[in-house]
Structure formats: C-alpha cells, structure tokens
Amino acid sequence: MLLDNNIQLPRIKLIDFGLAHRIKDGVEFKNIFGTPEFVAPEIVNYEPLGLEADMWSIGVITYILLSGASPFLGDSKQETLANISAVNFEFDEEFFGSTSELAKSFIRQLLVKDTRKRLKIQDALNHPWIKPVNPRQALVRRQSVVNIENFRRQYARRRCVHPEQIAKR
Structure with a gap:
C-alpha cells in the first residue's frame, strides 16, 4: 500500500500484484x-x-486503512510471519478508539486462521458494516474512516523496520 501525498486529498494505492496467480478449481496451488x-x-x-x-x-x-497500523508487523520478517501464523493481533485503543464494533467484527471474521471459518466473498459483501441493513448501521459505517495520519506515521515506521525490503525495490 502506498500513500500518494502529491495531491490535495491523499489517495491510498494498492500495488505489487506481480506475484498474483489465477487459481483453477481442482488444481492444488501453494506459494x-x-x-x-x-x-x-x-x-x-x-x-x-x-x-x-x-x-x-x-x-x-x-x-x-482504519487504524494506520499493521496488525502483524514485527521487528523482523520472522516476527511478522510468526505473528501471522499465530494470528496474533489486537485492536489497540490508540488506533481503534473511534472505530465501530461493526468494523472490528468485519476484520475479526476475515483474520481467522481456519480458512473454512473465514468470511467468504459473498458473506463479506453482505456484512452489515459493508452493506448496512438499517440507518443506525449506515451511520456507524460512516463514522469508521480511513486514518491518514496514523497511516503516514506507520508507513514511516515500516520504512525503518524493514529497510532491506525497500532497498530491493
């Protein structure tokens, strides 16, 4: 993810799909x-x-996007991967103090180790944080916004924590 600061209203860009693969039904794929x-x-x-x-x-x-922080980022690549494998994350009040429980519920249901219990595409699209079913949920959704300031701070931290990865780009 990149933050484009060169415009009045910053944009976040998803990048680096160079390793993406099309997965075919019935064909086992590991990466x-x-x-x-x-x-x-x-x-x-x-x-x-x-x-x-x-x-x-x-x-x-x-x-x-909601916190500006990374859920699994460790001080090294190995620590980051260990955090992912253990699904070791939390909703730190510093970053999620104003984030709705609906938004946290959406994230919790996606960051599940057991793939059979993880939200499926259609379930994610129908989650009440994505597709509110009443005016209250719609209001709650509007209150959960992208945290640009935390994103900037954490991006600077990532550049310091993993300089070897940036040097390879």
Missing part, C-alpha cells in the same frame, strides 16, 4: 511469496491456497 505483512497463515505454513488467502489480505488492508 511462499508475498509481502510478509499481508500474507495469510496458509502461505506462511505452505498449505494449499484458495480465495480465502485473498479474503485474509482484505482483512489486513481494512485493519491498516
């Missing part, structure tokens, strides 16, 4: 590549992959 912060536990553990890995990444991206 050990990806940006460590965003990979699912099944990638870390070299298990067969499916759309569930993408749903995990949506959970990570949503977490980052």
Whole structure:
C-alpha cells in the first residue's frame, strides 16, 4: 500500500500484484511469496491456497486503512510471519478508539486462521458494516474512516523496520 501525498486529498494505492496467480478449481496451488505483512497463515505454513488467502489480505488492508497500523508487523520478517501464523493481533485503543464494533467484527471474521471459518466473498459483501441493513448501521459505517495520519506515521515506521525490503525495490 502506498500513500500518494502529491495531491490535495491523499489517495491510498494498492500495488505489487506481480506475484498474483489465477487459481483453477481442482488444481492444488501453494506459494511462499508475498509481502510478509499481508500474507495469510496458509502461505506462511505452505498449505494449499484458495480465495480465502485473498479474503485474509482484505482483512489486513481494512485493519491498516482504519487504524494506520499493521496488525502483524514485527521487528523482523520472522516476527511478522510468526505473528501471522499465530494470528496474533489486537485492536489497540490508540488506533481503534473511534472505530465501530461493526468494523472490528468485519476484520475479526476475515483474520481467522481456519480458512473454512473465514468470511467468504459473498458473506463479506453482505456484512452489515459493508452493506448496512438499517440507518443506525449506515451511520456507524460512516463514522469508521480511513486514518491518514496514523497511516503516514506507520508507513514511516515500516520504512525503518524493514529497510532491506525497500532497498530491493
């Protein structure tokens, strides 16, 4: 994820799909590549992959957009991968103090280690935080906004924590 600061209203861009693969039904696919912060536990553990890995990444991206922080980022690549494998994350009050329980529920249901229990695409699209079913839920959704200031601070931290990854780009 990149933050485009060169415009009046900053934009966040999702990038680096160079390692993306089309997964075919009935064909087992395993992969050990990806940006460590965003990979699912099944990638870390070299298990067969499916759309569930993408749903995990949506959970990570949503977490980052709402808090500006990364749910699994450690002080090293190994610590980050260990945090992912253990699904070791929390909703720190500093970053999520104004985030709704509906938004946290959406993230929690995506960041589940067991792929069979992780939100499926249609369930995610119908989650009340994404598709409110009443005016109260619609209001709650509008109150959960992208946290640009925390995103900027955490982006600076990521550049310091993993300089070897940035140097390879």
